[in-house]
Amino acid sequence: MPTSSTDILAALLPAETASPQETQALGLRLGAVLGPGDVVALYGDLGTGKTCLVKGIAAAHDVPPETVGSPTFTLANVYPGRDGPLYHLDAYRLRHLDELFELGIDEYLYGDGLCLVEWPQRLEPLLPEHTLRLHLTHLGRDRRRIAWNDR
Numbered sequence: 653m654p655t656s657s658t659d660i661l662a663a664l665l666p667a668e669t670a671s672p673q674e675t676q677a678l679g680l681r682l683g684a685v686l687g688p689g690d691v692v693a694l695y696g697d698l699g700t701g702k703t704c705l706v707k708g709i710a711a712a713h714d715v716p717p718e719t720v721g722s723p724t725f726t727l728a729n730v731y732p733g734r735d736g737p738l739y740h741l742d743a744y745r746l747r748h749l750d751e752l753f754e755l756g757i758d759e760y761l762y763g764d765g766l767c768l769v770e771w772p773q774r775l776e777p778l779l780p781e782h783t784l785r786l787h788l789t790h791l792g793r794d795r796r797r798i799a800w801n802d803r
């Protein structure tokens with residue numbers, strides 16, 4: 653990722669949003685700077701807005717946000733994006749890393765697509781070194797905090 657992109661990403665977060673629309677809009681801005689080969693790990697409890705943010709990132713890659721669902725029951729969805737595949741993983745129900753190898757996880761994490769991972773802690777050992785780690789927290793009601801590497 654070029655240094656200028658890293659600077660833009662650093663400037664966008666931390667952020668606080670007050671509605672799902674705001675979170676999606678933030679995703680759109682983040683998505684504009686993300687591209688093929690990037691892996692974004694989205695940490696945060698249920699309902700903190702991970703999928704909502706993914707919808708915005710997807711929109712930046714010409715994937716209609718309404719087509720982006722929660723892959724909770726399917727482990728992964730693949731969408732054709734503007735400049736390559738968009739991989740959306742949700743490891744919430746992952747029981748064993750073998751399930752990921754059956755899926756062809758190498759292509760997701762080390763291929764030419766943009767990969768977005770919910771519940772990344774379930775596959776922590778597989779995440780590439782260049783993974784961008786993002787943390788979402790519930791601040792009460794509709795407020796959410798979204799930050800980098802803020803465990």
Ligand code: ADP
Nearest residue numbers: 669670671672675698699700701702703704794
């Ligand atoms: P996750 O993928 O983290 O489980 P989702 O994005 O699926 O979360 O759902 C977030 C839920 O929280 C949605 O029901 C959404 O309407 C609600 N919500 C309320 N405020 C916000 C906000 N500021 N950002 C994102 N979602 C919000």
Ligand code: MG
Nearest residue numbers: 702703722770
């Ligand atoms: Mg989700």
